[in-house]
Amino acid sequence: MIQTKVRRTSEPDVRLRLVFDLPVTYPSGLPNISVSSGDLTRxxxxxxxxxxxEQAGERRSQPMIHDLVLWTQQNFTSVIGNSIRDEKRLPSAMTDDGTWTTLLHLDHMRAKNKYVRTVEKWTSDLELTGKLMFTGKIILILLQGDRRNIQEYMVLQKTCKVDVDSSGKRCKEKMISVLCEIKLPPDHKRFPAFEAKEYSSISELEKEFNMAGLSNIFNEFVIGLF
Incomplete structure (x- = not known):
């Protein structure tokens, strides 16, 4: 996570928080990137x-994080233009993203009870619903809610000491991947709350996704994990 400011002539600075989720194959594998700012609309x-x-794709197979931060500072005005003040005056409904679903895959969880309590607290604080799903060795976190709140969750997930390492020492989560991030249709019902749940089989897990109207996510992103 990198927090930076973009300085603009005769205008207030814009504060940015850039989160780069680096896969194990980085830099040949591109990072997942999220951007948040209290000074910008969604x-x-x-x-x-x-x-x-797009810029990351042009820099594939070479270290790129520093370059991407510099590019942001140098090209911010041309990307965003002069629309910041105008968009802030729009009614909130005009910039409402609706409900998003993000599916995460955890490699392991050593301090399970503490980990679960922490995730439940974060989702409660951020008004997110969904499931923390255990099926054999497969661990998934499905989050539903405002996209900015999901991004805030990802910051917590990557920067807080939520688990323990092999020696029992508290550590940050380093083995997490984003499987998908999609916007739900306006008429789609989200999970009413967030809960942790154990599934005894793949078919039971598939049934959960089907009942939630997320069978496409299961078929495209989950079944291949088993």
Whole structure:
């Protein structure tokens, strides 16, 4: 996570928080990037994120994080333009992202009870719903809610000491991957709350996804994990 400021002539600085989720194959594998800022609308954060992903693609197979931060500072105005003040005056409904679903895959969980309590607290504080799902060795976290709140959750997940290492020492989560991030249709019902649940079989897990109207996510991103 990198927090930086973009300085603009005769305008207030814009504070940015950039989160780079590096896969084990980095830099040949591209990082997952999220952008958040209290000075920008969600649409502007998404626009900047999309442009950063494009820049990351052009830098594949070479260290890129420092370059991406510099690119952001140098090209911010051309990407966002002069629309910041105008978009802040729009009604909130005009910039509402709706409900998003993000599916995460955890490699392991040593301090299970503490980990579960921590995730439950974070999701409660951020008003997120979904499931923490255990099926054999497969561990999934499905989050539903406001996209910015999901991004805040990801910051917590990557920066807080939520688990323990092999020696029992508290450590940050380093083995997590984002399987998918999609916007739900307006008429789609989200999970009413967040809960941790054990599933005895793949078919039982698949049934959970089907009942939630997320069978496409299961077929595309989950079944291949088994």
């Amino acid at each position: 649409a502007q954060c998404e626009e900047l994120r999309d442009r950063l992903l």
